[in-house]
Amino acid sequence: MKMLLKRAFALVITIGVTASILSACAAKPASSKITRTFSACYAAKTVEELCKECVTVVHGKVSKIGPSSDVGDTVHTAVEVAVQEQFKGNSQTAKTCSYWEVGGETDTQVVTPTDGALITVGQEAFFFIFKDGSRYPGYYVKDGKVTLEQFMKPDLFTSSDGNFKSISVEKFTDIVRSCVK
Amino acid sequence: MFLTSGESDNVIAKPLVWNYGDAIGYCDIINSGSTIEQASIYLNPDAPFTVGAAYGQYDIQSVITHEAGHALGIAHCHEIGESCFSSTCSLNAMNPIAQTNSIQRRTLQQYDSASYIYIYLYS
Numbered sequence: 001m002k003m004l005l006k007r008a009f010a011l012v013i014t015i016g017v018t019a020s021i022l023s024a025c026a027a028k029p030a031s032s033k034i035t036r037t038f039s040a041c042y043a044a045k046t047v048e049e050l051c052k053e054c055v056t057v058v059h060g061k062v063s064k065i066g067p068s069s070d071v072g073d074t075v076h077t078a079v080e081v082a083v084q085e086q087f088k089g090n091s092q093t094a095k096t097c098s099y100w101e102v103g104g105e106t107d108t109q110v111v112t113p114t115d116g117a118l119i120t121v122g123q124e125a126f127f128f129i130f131k132d133g134s135r136y137p138g139y140y141v142k143d144g145k146v147t148l149e150q151f152m153k154p155d156l157f158t159s160s161d162g163n164f165k166s167i168s169v170e171k172f173t174d175i176v177r178s179c180v181k
Numbered sequence: 182m183f184l185t186s187g188e189s190d191n192v193i194a195k196p197l198v199w200n201y202g203d204a205i206g207y208c209d210i211i212n213s214g215s216t217i218e219q220a221s222i223y224l225n226p227d228a229p230f231t232v233g234a235a236y237g238q239y240d241i242q243s244v245i246t247h248e249a250g251h252a253l254g255i256a257h258c259h260e261i262g263e264s265c266f267s268s269t270c271s272l273n274a275m276n277p278i279a280q281t282n283s284i285q286r287r288t289l290q291q292y293d294s295a296s297y298i299y300i301y302l303y304s
Contacts, residue, residue: 035212039251040204041244041279042261043228072200073209073221102201114210115256134202137277138262147262151278163271164264 034109038074038102042137044151050136051179056089056129058097059141059173062121068104075111077104079119081127085173088180099129126176146172191252193222193245201225205279206244208251220252229281236282243286246274255296267292 051057064080080098089097103111103118112118119125124141139146145166150157153175157165201207205228211219224230224244231238257277259265267273269290280286 037210037212038201038208039248039257039277040201040207041247041277042203043205044278044280072196072198074200076200114208114251114254115260130203132202136203137260140262147264149262149278152262 033105033107036074036109036111037114038111039114040102045136046151047153047175048179050128051088051176053130054088054128054136055131056097056099057087057127057176057180058083058089058094058129059085059087059126059169059176060097060124062119062123062125063096065119065121066104068106070106070108074102075104075106075109076100076102077118087176097127097129098133099127099135100133101135126172141169144169148172191220193224195224195226197226199223199225199227205239206248208248210252210254217252217254222248222252234282234284238281239279240284240287243274243284244279246287246289247276247279250275250293250296253297254300255293258292 045053058081060081060083062079063082066077068075068077078098078100080096083094083097086094086097101119103113105111126139126141126146128136128139130136138149138152145168147164147166148156150161150163150165156167201223205225207223207225209221209223210217222245224241229238230241230244232241234240255275258267258270258273258275259277261277267290269292270276272285272288273290274286274288274293275296276286
């Protein structure tokens with residue numbers, strides 16, 4: 001009788017463990033990742049305010065993207081920039097600088113912006129980098145021009161300009177140089 | 182929709198730790214294919230929020246209206262520093278730049294409502 005009880009107990013344990021393993025496998029395959037999208041809104045900061053607040057201000061091109069790491073419920077991706085001109089920062093002769101962007105892919109999740117894609121290698125921009133290592137969005141260079149919104153540099157806009165204006169990289173470089181003086 | 186329930190974990194919160202850079206508001210969506218499974222809205226704990234129009238402060242209702250638009254799947258009317266093709270760009274609730282001292286963006290513009298209609302009626 002005692003032996004029979006022992007066998008019955010062992011059988012129950014075996015069935016229980018097997019069921020647990022099977023249900024765990026069925027619930028989430030090891031290869032599945034959480035897929036997230038995100039969007040964010042930002043404060044309207046002028047170029048002058050950014051020059052004052054940011055610890056690093058450079059003009060350059062993205063030279064390397066990654067690695068990415070899980071941070072809370074999101075992902076941060078390291079971005080390296082090949083510096084063409086440094087306006088503000090610890091080393092005025094730095095050839096590269098780094099910051100992080102929200103978004104990227106890790107072993108557990110894929111995080112992408114709702115609007116479009118993450119920044120890519122080769123993207124030219126003016127990078128306004130904050131103390132926490134993030135940057136203010138925008139200020140991309142396309143066809144040798146930077147598109148400004150009115151809030152970025154209100155004194156450049158006249159009533160007939162509307163909310164957007166493209167200016168040459170050279171002109172914007174002069175603006176940033178004068179801001180950080 | 183955003184109350185925490187047993188089925189999902191939709192929240193509006195001011196988290197203690199802010200992992201989203203210089204953003205004022207942030208919407209995190211967990212997707213399964215084209216289905217939004219969970220949406221969370223976070224407000225920057227260091228940003229000055231108020232209810233109504235006040236100098237140097239963000240109207241919480243306007244920011245939540247914006248982020249709720251994202252939670253429903255609506256994108257910005259343009260990205261910062263990109264051209265905008267909406268004639269009401271600066272008024273749109275889905276403009277990516279939050280306004281201080283204004284309650285204008287509590288009110289949906291044509292871009293905002295048309296985006297919703299496009300997603301849920303025609304997509």
